[in-house]
Structures are given as structure tokens and as C-alpha cells.
Amino acid sequence: MLRYSQLKLPVGHTRDQLIQAVTKKAGGKKPENLRIIKRSIDARKKPELYYIYTVEASFSNEKQILKQKKGGWVKAPDINYSFPCHRKSLTVSDEERPVIVGAGPAGLFAGLVLARHGFCPVIFERGDPVGIRQQHVEDFWDNNILDPESNVQFGEGGAGTFSDGKLNTLVKDRMGRNHFVLNELVRHGAPEEILYEAKPHIGTDILKSVVASIREEIKERGGEFHFRTRVCGLIQSSASPGPDRQITGLMLSTQEGEKEWACRNVILAIGHSARDTFYMLDRQEVPMTSKAFAIGVRVEHPAEMINISQYGEGYPEFLPAASYKLTHQCANGRGVYSFCMCPGGYVVNSSSEPGRLCVNGMSYHGRDGINSNSAIITTVTPEDFSDKGPLAGLMFQRKYEELAYKAGQGRIPAQLLGDFRRHCPSSGFGKILPAVKGEVRLADLWTCLPDYICDSLIEGMGAFGKRIKGYDREDTILLGVETRTSSPVRIMRDDNSQSILRGLFPCGEGAGYAGGITSAAMDGLKVAEAVAKKIVEN
Secondary structure, three states: OEEEEEEEEEOOOOHHHHHHHHHHHOOOOOOOEEEEEEEEEEEEEOOEEEEEEEEEEEOOOHHHHHOOOOOOEEEOOOOOOOOOOOOOOOOOOOOOOOEEEOOOHHHHHHHHHHHHOOOOOEEEEOOOOHHHHHHHHHHHHHHOOOOOOOOOOOOOOOHHHHOOOEOOOOOOOOOOHHHHHHHHHHHOOOOHHHHOEOOOEOOHHHHHHHHHHHHHHHHHOOOEEEEOOEEEEEEEOOOOOOOOOEEEEEEEEEOOEEEEEEOOOEEEOOOOOOHHHHHHHHHOOOOEEEOOEEEEEEEEEEHHHHHHHHHOOOOOOOOOOOOOOOEEEOOOOOEEEEEEEEOOOEEEEOOOOOOOOOEEEEOOOOOOOOEEEEEEEEEEOHHHOOOOOOOHHHHHHHHHHHHHHHHOOOOEEEEEHHHHHOOOOOOOOOOOOOOEEOOEEEOOHHHHOOHHHHHHHHHHHHHHHOOOOOOOOOOOEEEEEEOOOOOOEEEOOOOOOOOOOEOEEEOOOOOOOOOOHHHHHHHHHHHHHHHHHHHHHO
16 A cells, blocks of 8 residues: 555545546556545635545555655555453453443543453443433533533543544554544444544534444443442552552442442543542542643634635535634733634533533534634643642632632623623623523623633633634623643553552543543553553463
8 A cells, every 4th residue: 555645636526536636646547446544624725725635545556656756655654553462261250350440432442442352341430321321411401400420521431422522632643543543433333534534523413322332342242331330439458558559449339339349450541520539549649640731711603704714705515614723822921722622513511510610612523503612721730729739720620610600600601702801791692692502691701710811811812813803803702611621630650551559540531641532542542451461461
């Protein structure tokens, strides 16, 4: 197979035209087969719009094509994911059997590869299976009735299930883990285009069935799921902290009461919002450290306005809702940037604790909502936290989520940008109406964010208005607060992905080693490999 990059074709071209372009680049030799590796939209000369392709193709005369002067063809890299070991039999009672805490992308992909290679993992998830979880989430959005154990943050699929389902990652893929994750998502029902789109996404409506399909394969291969089961304690071989401590079991809180589960290998994939679990780990002296994250607001604009800005007037209607990425360095030294942009999406109430409120963005696969939204956020560091210690960032999040809940009287607090600049609560919406999952109440967002964040947001929005026409319009809707951008904690682990508490393997976004669906799933694979090696070697 050979690879060719930077192949440009007008949007709206046919498959035959793509083949003709590849044939021309190969000196007139038609490819025997052709695969798209990457596709992105080039709008630099709008309204002339192009797709830029990276393709792989096989030819009968590949050596001659490679010798073409300025041909542009190279040998296609051969990166195939390989799990390091296999165990043919493992009894259910075996204490070495791997336990996975959390059924988000990290936990599910760790469980998938362990199940495929004979390790029969046990997965504990505090929330519900994704179908039942959907009912709890919709009840919360419609009636403001929160289930603290099954919501936008907790339950099968993790927080990413009720988000845009974005799959892009900056993690280097030398081991083929990224390709494996995307291919498995397609195998379980995701659209094939995620394998090559530059900014792939699935969407909440499709993600739910993908997650359920992965669960069923894990079960068919000997894995075991326990829902509504929260880990409330660790059982250790020694009460004294030190390098000889070994995990020997878990204390579980179930609907029937508390019980013990004997185990010696635990993948801790708890997600970034399992705050009670972080407190428990701190009490049991599992090494953790506070880390930087970002907070801010969600902003909403008409999707049509963003499309015209990115594609130009009269753009083809078949193009997907446009995305953007914005950054600005403020005079106060802080950076402001867009995050988790949701074209044609919704702002959602993503709270998981009574008396506290936070928001996120979500899109369905079609991304055909009337508005596009994005988080506009500013990084905060341990120096900004009034508390100290490993959970200082968590307490910082909670403080401003409590203020947001109060500002909105239990509903999402919203404010127009013009009023935000003037430090006064809004009394009504302008031409932009909110596209929201959950109830909204007009408020003053200055009451639920630090002043330095508000000042940074105002400056950033003004700068972004110079890059996207109308971005800083007076009736732009701001909704708060966005606090769960990443974990406020890192659970320390060594080069073998293991905590100083032997047998405990911190994993994924909650442990501070990932940032999104794909990177969390990739970390799940990495940690599963380490657990499998430990079990086999012992």
C-alpha cells in the first residue's frame, strides 16, 4: 500500500472523480483499491471550498510509482494494535481476575481487550445501563429531578455519552491504539466516516447503541457487569502507607447494602466527576496531586452565522455544520480559548450533585440544531485555589457550581453578552434563543465566576469578534458554569501504570491521564496491557 497526502478536490465531487485524481497522481495507473485515511475541509479561499485528502492505495507497479520524480507517494505505515498477552482460562473466584471501576470509555475499552484475551474482567459502574440512564437524564432535563448516581456524568458510557461525541485527540499513536479504538467503535455501530474525518464525531443518539454493543461483547466473552454498584472503600494488606501495600479487595455500596469483593488488580477508571471517590482515596492515602484545569461559560450563536463565517455566503447545504477553534492571550496574562465546540448542538445541564450546577455541550449525529455552542474558558492552576492539598481544585469547582445553582435557582443561569459586559442581569433574550437541555433562568454570571475569569472572558469575546463576524454581538447567550473541562486531580502512577498501592491502576480522564473519549479509551487499552502482563507474570 502507498500513501498520498494533500490531494485537493472541490467539495461535491464524486467517488469516480476521487479515483481519477488518484490515478493521475500515480502517473495514469488506476488503483486496485483505495482507502481514505483523512479528509478535511479547506475554506481558506472561500467561497471556493475544497476537501483535502490523505489516501492509501495499492497498485501493481508500486515500485515504479515510488520512483516518480516529485510523485508525492510514500510507503503506507503499518501500525496495527497488538495486545501483549493472552490467558486461556481464569476462574470467576480467582482474586487475580481484573476488576474495572467505571464503565466510561477507559473502562469499556480496558474491559473489551481483557475479555477478548481471556481475562474475564468484572466491571463495577455506579450508574445504570445506558438505556435506563437515558431515562434518568431526560427526567432531569424535563423535570429538574436529579439522580445523583445516574445522570449526565455517571452511568454506562461515562460523561462523553451525553456530549458531542468528538473523537479527535492530540495523543501520539505509535502503538496503533487510536486506530483500534476508532475501528472498534465502527464495528459496534458508529458511522464509518469517523475513520477518516479530520474532526470525527458520533453524536449522543448513536453513541448510546455503540456503548451497549460493547457491553454485550464483553459479557459474551466472559466479562461481568454490576450496575448501581459504587466503590466506597479499598481493602489493603497494610494500614501503613509504603511501597509494600497491596490492594486485596473493594468495599462496594449496592442497592442491597455494603459488601466486600476480593481482588488484587483494580483499574480505576472513575471519570472526572467522581468526587466522593476522590475523597475516599485521599482518606486512604492513595497519592494524588491537584492539577490545572479550566472554567468559564458556554456561548451560543446561530449555526447559520458560524457556517457563513467559516464557509462563506452561499455555501453548499450538504456541508456539515461548521466548527471553529479560537484562542486569545489576555492583558492580565491569562489565556482564553474555545473548548468542546458543538456545531448545531445544545447546551446541557450536566450536574451530578444536589445543590450544584454545571453545563456542557452536546450534539446529535446530524448536528442540525439551530444554534452552535462552545465552552469559552480560562485555565486555573493550584495557585488560584484558596484551599491546598490534592483536592483543592475539586473544592474550587464545587464553590462555583454552588454559586451557579444559587444564581439560577436550580436552573441554568444565562446572560446576554452585552449585559455581562455591563455587570447587570439580563431581563430577556434577543434574536438568539437558547437551544438547551434543561431549564434556564436569566441571571448575572458575575455572581458565580471569579472576577478575573469574567474580565478574561469579556476581553476574549471581543477578540473573537474580530475573527468571526458577530461572535461578540450583544445578544450572544452565555450560560454557566463550565467547570468539568478535565479532572482537577491526578492520581499518581508509575511507568507500569500502577499506584504506590500495588494492584491499583489509575486510568483515564478522572485519574488525570486523558482528555476526551478517544484519549480515555486509549489509556484504558494501555492500562489493560499493564494489568494483563502483571497477571500473566505472576
